[in-house]
Amino acid sequence: MAKTKAQKVQDKEAVSKNVKLFWKLVFTGIGLVVLLFLLAAWGIFGALPDHTVLENPQTDLATEIITADGKTLGKFYNPGNNRTPVTYDELPQNLVDALVSTEDERFWDHSGIDGYGTARAFAYLGSKGGASTITQQLAKLYFTVEPRANKFERGIQKIREWIIATRLEKQYTKEEIIVQYLNQFDFLKGAIGIRSAARIYFGKEPKDLKVEESAVLVAMLKNPRQFNPQREISKKKSFNRRNQVFFQMVRNGKMTEELKDSLREQPIVLDFKPEGHDDGLATYFREYLRDWLKEWAKDHVNPDTGKNYNIYNDGLRVNVTIDYRMQEIAEQALQDHMKNLQAEFDKQNIKNKTAPFRDLTKKETENIIKAAMRRSDRWRIMKAAGKSEKEIYASFEKKTDMTVFTWKGEVDTLMTPRDSIVHYKKYLRAGLMSMNPQSGHVKAWVGGINHKHFKYDHVEQGKRQAGSTFKPFLYSTAVDLLHYSPCKELPDGEYTIPAGKWGNLKDWTPKDSGGDYGNILTLKEALAKSKNTISARLIDEVGPQPVIDRASQLGINTDKMDAVPSLALGTPDVNLFEMTGAYSVFANGGIYNKPVLVTSVEDKNGTILYQYVPDSKDVMNEETAYVTVDLMRGVVNYGSGSRLKDSWRKSQYIYKNVITGYPYELKNDIAGKTGTTQNNSDGWFMGMVPDLVTGVWVGGEDRSVHFNSTKYGQGATMALPIWGLYMKNLYNEESLDISKEKFKKPDNLSIETDCEEYKAQQSGGLDEEDDSDELEI
Structure with missing residues (x-):
């Protein structure tokens, strides 16, 4: 109708x-x-960041330690803040292509919000992907504090992100947004930001990432835990997500189909290198540096915060003298030798009923263990909790799960804390320090065998008796005061300094191991053989105090040194830091350069906050320094240090059960001194070439932990092989250009060092050496 x-x-x-x-x-x-x-x-709905915050978003930045050869040695950061920013120019193009192709295809065209993607997300309720742009994700990383509880709040949060994203787009270029996003993202495993992620997961800088490695990191952006290639449970998901990144790159014209097909079947290959405080190179040096920086920061205010610089989150850059290549070589040399030396030590302790201790009663052994208990964290924590000593001691007898160090790797075991103390006491410890004598720059610092399990630093903290490595201070004093030539002859018969002459309370007659007396030796031979009898004659001639004065001039702390004759045998306690600096004076023509560790400190913008000023002084005339070097040449040319120049066959014979097959065969000019202390408790070797002085110490934590014989316990067996391996491998690294030249001879040298010429003038002697120089005091 x-x-x-x-x-x-x-x-x-x-x-x-x-x-x-x-x-x-x-x-x-x-x-x-x-x-x-x-x-x-x-x-x-909550304050939004203003333009000043957008210009300077607050992020905690790790302090980065940069070596002399431009590599990152380590970082200082609070947990969760291992972030070191990079610039856009430091990103590889393949990483940028993978990021944009996967996370935000229209990134270069939108203004913070992807209209097409947003419409698609609304139309399909998110089933065909979300619409969050890279800029929005950056806004979320910077300014979203916590997840919202309900849909309305989440909606409001999304609006806030959109607003911040559009403001970020106005504030920054597209390139700046990409680099900020990658710098801010947490890739887990301590990898905050793309630089830490590239270093930790692949052991390289971002600019060196291959396309397949970049794809792995971009895959993690969706969910760094769910797609983490290092977690066993998520390796398959990481693999599949990486291949999805390849697909997206092909779709966006950033990768060919052929390349995708060739890469998609390849497994993910990681070079996982965690950057914890116990990981990586130079861990002992980094701990020393941490304390140094804390002291420096007490006197320096950050103008941005108005507070003293914080070494964990102010993004400082610390330029140090350590050479990354030399540090690697030093650590490897120490590890290689100590693993073998420990095996021999353990073998010799099988029948030792008081192992790992020697020469102690049961009561003395118990006292050492109890002292270790009282120094432990367990004792400190329980004491603070109000536990009685009886309760604390009892806790050391209860078995508990723990992870302990062995030279075959960490072992999870069930052990009492008391047994763990004994376990760690058996390990021989070691330290090495290497420096350039002309600049004072410390090039390598190895404070121990494993920083995670042995915190004590045997470069700077550890003070032990110097043994015969102290004798060059005595000999240089004699050269200086008495104008002695290395070719001067003295008898090596027993020598007694009567009670009271130099402060000694009783007659002092030092012995030589082996009792080979009645010879006439040159000073060079006497130092080479470490003749205690001739050292006694020399200190009686010059007096103990001038020797202490000489040691002090060379940078040795002499505050606790007594002016007594036993100084001649190296009774004072010294550390490697002091000894290496002191020996550098001999190699540097009598000029002392205080060891340098930090050349400069910069803020996050590159402004220099600290600049090292050289600290040099003349402490010895050039002639005395050279003559002392010449004396120490004898140690290497025909004394206990001569094994540095031995052939492989002879080296095997000398070390048959200890370190078979260390053929150094060094042919260049080397000077040095071995040292062994009472009961073989400490083994030293101080060695030098014209542009590098290196000291090595080996021994137990306690002086009662030692070899039973000088054959194995002397410095020539315990410490010298580390020096030899180190130097041999330094020379194999030609880019380091370590000197093979002779030590520079001063013009118009008035002390004759050629013994043939000296003999012609004054009827002189011969040359030779041994290092069996136990202290007899």
């Missing part, structure tokens, strides 16, 4: 009314959305 005109008018009005209602609803909806955006922008 046809509609009347009135009905038609009514229908038309109804349609018009519905259309108007529709548009009212649309505009109302739009208005509400706009209102929500305005309210969010006005901060009604």
Whole structure:
């Protein structure tokens, strides 16, 4: 039935009314959305960051330690803040392509919000992917504090992210947004930011990442835990997600189909290198540096915060003198030798009923163990908790799960804390320090065998008796005061200094191991053989105090040294830091350079906050320094140090059960001195070439932990092989250009060092050496 005109008018009005209602609803909806955006922008739902915050978003930046050859040695950071930013120019193009292709295909075209992606997300309710842009993800990383509880709050949070994203787009270039996002993202495993991630997961700088490695890291952006290639449970997911990144790159024209097909079947290959404080190179040096920086920071204020610099989050750059290549070689040399030496030590302790101790009663052994208990964290914590000593001692007898060090790797075991103390006591410890004598720059610092399990630093903290390595201070004093030539002859018969002459309370008659007396030796032979009898004659001639003065001039702390004759045999306690600096004076023509560790400190913007000023002084005339070096040449040319120049066959014979097959065969000019202390408790070797002085010490934590014979316990067996391996491998690294030249001879040298010429003038002697120089005091 046809509609009347009135009905038609009514229908038309109804349609018009519905259309108007529709548009009212649309505009109302739009208005509400706009209102929500305005309210969010006005901060009604919570304050938004202003332009100053957007210009300088607050992020904690790790302090980075940079070696002399430009490599990152380590970092200082609070947990979760191992972040060191990079610039866009330091990113490889393949990483940028993988990121944009996977996370935000229209990144270069939008202004912070992807309209197409947002519409698609609404239309399909997110089933075909979200719409979050890289800029929005950056906004979320910077300014989202915590997840929202309900849908309304999550919606408001999304609006806030949109607003911040558009502001970020106005504030920064696209390149800056990409690099900020990658610098901010937490890749887990201590890898905050792309630089830490590249170093930790692949052992390289971001610019060196291959496309397949970049794809792995981009795959982690979706969920760094779920797609983590280092976690066993997520390796398959990481593999599949990486291949999805390849697909996205092909889709966006950033990778060919052929390359994708060649890469998609390849497994993920990691070079996982965690950057914890106990991981990586130079761990002992880094601990020393941490203390140094803390002291420095006490006197320096960060103008951005108005507070003293914080070494964990102010992004400092510390330039140090350590050479990364030399540090690697030093640590490897020490590890290689100590593993073999420990095996021999353990073998010799099989039948030792008091192992690992020697020469002690049961009561003395118990006292050592109890002293270790009282120094432990367990004791300190339980004492603070109010536990009695009886309760604390009892806790050391209860077995507990623990991970202990062995030379075959860490072992999980069930052990009492008391037994763990004995376990660690049996390990021989070692230290090495190497420095350039002309600049004072410390090039390598190895404080022990494993920083995680042995915290004590045997470069700077550890002070032990110097043994015969102290004798060059005595000999140089004699050269200086008495103008003695290395070719001067003295008898090596027993020599007694009567009681009271030099402060000694009783007659002092030092012995030589082996009792080979009655010879006439040159000073060079006497030092080479470490003749205690001739050392006694020399200190009687010059007196103990001038020797102490000489040691002090060379940088040795002499505050606790008594001016007594036994100084001649190296009774004072010294550390490697002091000894290496002191020996550097001989190699540097009598000029002392205080060992340098830090050349400069910069803030996060590259402004120099600290610059090292050289600290040098003349402490010995050039002639005395050279003559002392010449004396120490004898140690290497025909004394206990001569094994540095031995052939492989002879080296095997000398060390048959200890370190078979260390053929050094060094042919260049070397000077040095071995040292062994009472009961073979300490083994030293101080060695030098014209541009590098290196000291090595080996021994037990306790002096009662030692070899039973001088054959194995002397410095020539315990310490010298580390020096030999170190130097041999330094020379194999030609880029280091370590000197093979002769020590520079001063012009117009007035002391004759050529013994043939000296003999012609005054009827002189011969040359030879041995290092069996136990202290007899």
